[in-house]
Amino acid sequence: MDYLLKIDRNKTPKHVAIIMDGNGRWAQKQGHDRLYGHNFGVESVRESLKAAKEIGVQYLTLYAFSTENWNRPKDEVDGLMNLLVTSLANEIKELSEGGVRISAIGDLKGLPEACQNELIQAMNATNDNKEIHLNLALNYSAKWEITRAVNQLMASENLKLPVTSENIEKYLTTQGIPDPELLIRTSGEHRVSNFLLWQIAYTEFHFTDVLWPDFKREDFFKAVLDYQSRERRFGMLSEQLI
Ligand code: IPE
Ligand code: IPE
Ligand code: MG
Numbered sequence: 001m002d003y004l005l006k007i008d009r010n011k012t013p014k015h016v017a018i019i020m021d022g023n024g025r026w027a028q029k030q031g032h033d034r035l036y037g038h039n040f041g042v043e044s045v046r047e048s049l050k051a052a053k054e055i056g057v058q059y060l061t062l063y064a065f066s067t068e069n070w071n072r073p074k075d076e077v078d079g080l081m082n083l084l085v086t087s088l089a090n091e092i093k094e095l096s097e098g099g100v101r102i103s104a105i106g107d108l109k110g111l112p113e114a115c116q117n118e119l120i121q122a123m124n125a126t127n128d129n130k131e132i133h134l135n136l137a138l139n140y141s142a143k144w145e146i147t148r149a150v151n152q153l154m155a156s157e158n159l160k161l162p163v164t165s166e167n168i169e170k171y172l173t174t175q176g177i178p179d180p181e182l183l184i185r186t187s188g189e190h191r192v193s194n195f196l197l198w199q200i201a202y203t204e205f206h207f208t209d210v211l212w213p214d215f216k217r218e219d220f221f222k223a224v225l226d227y228q229s230r231e232r233r234f235g236m237l238s239e240q241l242i
Contacts, residue, residue: 003221007055011228013181015059016052017203019195020044022187022211035079040213042087049100051220052132059133059177063195067107067141081112084138088118092125099131105173106140135177142197145173174199182227184220186212204230 020041027037045062052060065080088102095102102122109116115138149171153159169175179199185191188209192200206223208215231238 003218003225004054006225007221008228009056012056013224013227014057015061015178015180015182016057016224017061017063017180017183017196017200018048019063019183019185019189019193020212020215021185021189023213025187026211026213034076035083037211037213038080038083042083044212044215045087046091047217048215048220049132049134051217053098053100054217055221055224057132059135059180061105061135061137061174061177061180061196063137063140063193065106065138065140066194067139067144068194070139081115085114085118088122092122095122095134096126096129099129100126101129101131101133102126102136103133104136104138105145106136106138107144108138110139133177135174137195140173141194142192143194146198148173168198172198179203181232182206182223184208184223186210186215202232202234204232 023037023041024034025037026040027034030036048062049060064084069080070077102119104119104123108119111119119136119138146168149168152171153163153167174196179201180196180203183192183196183200183203184206186208188207190207196203204227206226208219208223210219231241233241
């Protein structure tokens with residue numbers, strides 16, 4: 001089925017967020033080590049970015065490494081960090097020419113120096129691009145983000161009580177980016193794993209059993225179609241929405 005043809009371009013989500021999960025299981029099912037799955041996952045990032053661009057999504061936020069992921073075996077953590085550096089280095093030219101603006105959220109100072117440098121280069125090189133914003137969540141967790149926001153707010157000279165939700169939003173790492181309308185999680189897990197807790201207050205969730213390395217363009221469109229089939233009521237009644 002060609003899902004693309006069914007998508008209503010007037011209802012394209014502005015911001016899609018993805019919890020890219022299942023790389024390890026995908027690799028192990030085939031008798032490979034987990035890093036093999038992470039490597040293949042890069043192709044799914046390309047596919048999703050291409051699909052998002054095709055339908056006019058403006059922001060794509062990808063959960064690439066959580067603060068909890070440091071607890072994995074050292075070999076895997078090192079492999080993931082190397083993959084980040086090599087993928088950014090390999091893709092930067094194409095991303096830049098394709099109008100992709102790269103940004104990152106998370107505790108970036110906690111990343112190895114090589115990753116920080118590659119990220120800074122990628123962000124600088126794509127700073128003026130306008131077609132789509134590719135936002136990488138690295139060393140990110142929502143509880144870290146909200147705690148940091150509260151601390152910054154408390155320390156701010158302009159602090160006025162009572163604090164409003166707008167005040168808090170100004171200190172979130174996603175400041176200036178609209179909340180995601182759609183959150184996709186692959187691999188059959190139905191949880192949020194400390195991702196964007198504040199920003200997903202009214203987000204629609206799409207869960208799929210597809211493992212991340214198998215997630216392709218059509219799967220992205222399928223998720224958007226699922227989103228478009230939902231009625232978003234924001235606390236109101238159906239009849240009030242017409
Ligand atoms: C997602 O795949 C990638 C990261 C969390 C970095 P996993 O590595 O979590 O794969 P599974 O869930 O163990 O299969
Ligand atoms: C969430 O996946 C983090 C990323 C996709 C980067 P995990 O595989 O780490 O999540 P849990 O541990 O299964 O909740
Ligand atoms: Mg996982």
